[in-house]
Amino acid sequence: MATVTITIEGKQVEAEHNSTLLSVFKDHDILVNQICGGQGMCASCHFFVVDGVDSLTQPTTQEQMTLQFTKIDRPGARLACQSRAIGDGIVIELPIGTFVESERDLETKIGRKADKTLIHPMTGEVLVEAGKLVLRSALEKMKESSSKFADYLSKR
Structure with missing residues (x-):
């Protein structure tokens, strides 16, 4: 199976092509909330895309609705449960706090x-x-x- 390279908080990790960022976080022991169970209904698994936005799938309708509701005031917010890695060069940061x-x-x-x-x-x-x-x-x-x-x- 094809893999992609993702940089999370300065650390490069490999992930299967088309895997959700939530599964990537879990596979690499990165703690992230998932209050809604990965259904895209909350923003507890959000992260920020610093680079490589084109290497992620487009936001789902569910993700867009949830992000519109939330009060995350930083650009590049995505939900890990809804975002899939489809190419190399994704650079992401996690919420600080x-x-x-x-x-x-x-x-x-x-x-x-x-x-x-x-x-x-x-x-x-x-x-x-x-x-x-x-x-x-x-x-x-x-x-x-x-x-x-x-x-x-x-x-x-």
Whole structure:
């Protein structure tokens, strides 16, 4: 079977032609969330294409809808579960930070500085930048985003 070369965070890896980036991440022990189980319904497996966008399949309709809903404010965002590697030269970066496990997890951090950027687990939205104080407003922002995301999913 044909392989392609992908650079992830500066490390080159080989992957089977037409494999999803999610499977590539798993095969190379790169931790990535997949809250929806790889259905393209959340943005927890998102990554950023730095180079080689033409070496990936075009975004699926599902991926486009999900990315339109999310609040990821960096260009080149794609979903690993929906993107397939079809050529060499793909260079990608992963989101910097950590996904918040739950509202309760975020609540325990209120009043302390975030040691890493805190990211909403489903939408990919930055809740608190690294080094900033975690405020109750971040929890409210997370609840609001979770509620909107649940509404979005229920209408599909």
